[in-house]
Amino acid sequence: MAQEMFMMVPSGQIVFREGDDGTEMYIIESGAIDIVRAARGSEPLATLGPGDFFGEMAILEDQPRFASAIARAPTKLLRIDRAAFPGVIAGNVEIAVRIMRKLAGRVRRAETRTGETTVPQPVEARRAGVSAAEFTPMPRALSPRSEAAVSPADAATADRPLCLVHLGNQTRFILKDKSEYLVGRPDPVTGTTPDVNLGPLDVQRSLSRRHAKILNERGIWRVREEVGTLNGTFHNGQRLKPGDAVTFAIDDVLRFGSVDLTVQLASESASE
Template sequence: MSEPDNFVEFPANTVIFREGDAGAEMFIIESGGVDILRNNRIDDPIANLGPGDFFGEMAILEDQPRFATARTTANTRLMRIDRAAFASLISSNVEVSIRIMRKLTGRLRRAELRIQELGDIINRGPAVPMPKVAGATNAGGAEAMFTPMPPIRAPKGGLAPPPIPDPLAAYGALVLVHEISRNRYPLRGRVEFQVGRPDPVTSSSPEVNLGPIDTNRSMSRRHAKIIFTGGHFKVREEVGTLNGTYLNGQRLRPGQEAVFKVGDHLRFGMVDLIVEADA
């Protein structure tokens, strides 16, 4: 391992730290890749991280042993950030700060859902014993009076679920078309669409995933949001977005909602899209 300044380099298939180790630093991937693994699922990574992703921040924030093992998947170069430099990173890099907050928010939401599930189980109380069927006798020899209903059999092939209505059907859906590759990104079936790149740190993937065509990584993971309201499509830049969101060449202010229609041009970072009718 070489250590020029605050960068470290690891060959492929090298363990950076193990679950349970003491930790006082986090890492940002400059090149290469890292798998995050738990001891009970050592062959099934819980996250696959690449350039721009970070890991190890929980040890700094919580002052607790490492939650999981980190192992390189290729020759990897990392920026190492210790506790002393962490505060500076948070204040100077808005995108990393927001992604850390989203990661913590996701953990809190999952914990709250689990608490609610356990509370529901407790509130339901013990299972009610089933009555005996006709013909059965109890300990005293008397026949039970309950007669069960015959089973209801579903038709062959099962019951088909009812179709989910498309909230945009009455208005006509739009499609975003990449000017170079001609890849198409339909806006249908929902009224909100996240635009960006997958984020393995928070285990999220946007509905409009432009990661494969954003070869320069010019977009933020959660770059913008497209919403359908009042019979119009609107685009809004997300908090902490880098490199801007543009409608017909005009950069949007953070939080500004702008209506777009067929024939308009959208730009997210360095990715240019044309708005067309989804025939």
């Protein structure tokens, strides 16, 4: 890769300002970048580190920068202009997937805001001539397959949760009270923090931000690799195919990137 595509930014220097025209995105090789908006004051919206990227929305939307980017520490950046952007996406699946998730998150937030401002008044309330605040509809009847129905298997699982134990320093991650757990490391670009945060254990930086999911389906535990994962997910030494959910049990070994975890029953105190 051409040396001129890299740039060194001293601590405190502004990479770009809010409102600037945007023709480039950046990937952080080392250091840290604060993303700051004038409306929020000096408190950063996010602090990005090695492997994170920023500035891509201006390329995609051809709009001014929505925030400023400021070096928190001496930082080395890989600069990618609009002409090179398609090649970067084609050659790096993880960046492409993370950009898609970032866009999907923006759409989801916009839909939520729209729904909150256009909540329809119940038909029964309109007919009765009362306000929606005064109207209390009958509760929805639960079907036999409703989530509210709890089977004996669910109750047994809730009583004895599992935990994942790091084979190196014995760090423990309790799996309790949820049917789905995201495994990976924090992603300040999309604002995602995984339920099982292996970032501090990943000294080789082998994990994807959204690496895999652990699923609990009525006491049956499965692990599934997420789309765009680069360094693999393994069950007892066998690599998973992306999208396949593989059942695991007590004493099995799960590997995410280069991080090995063994499956154990959680202690009785974790069930309380």
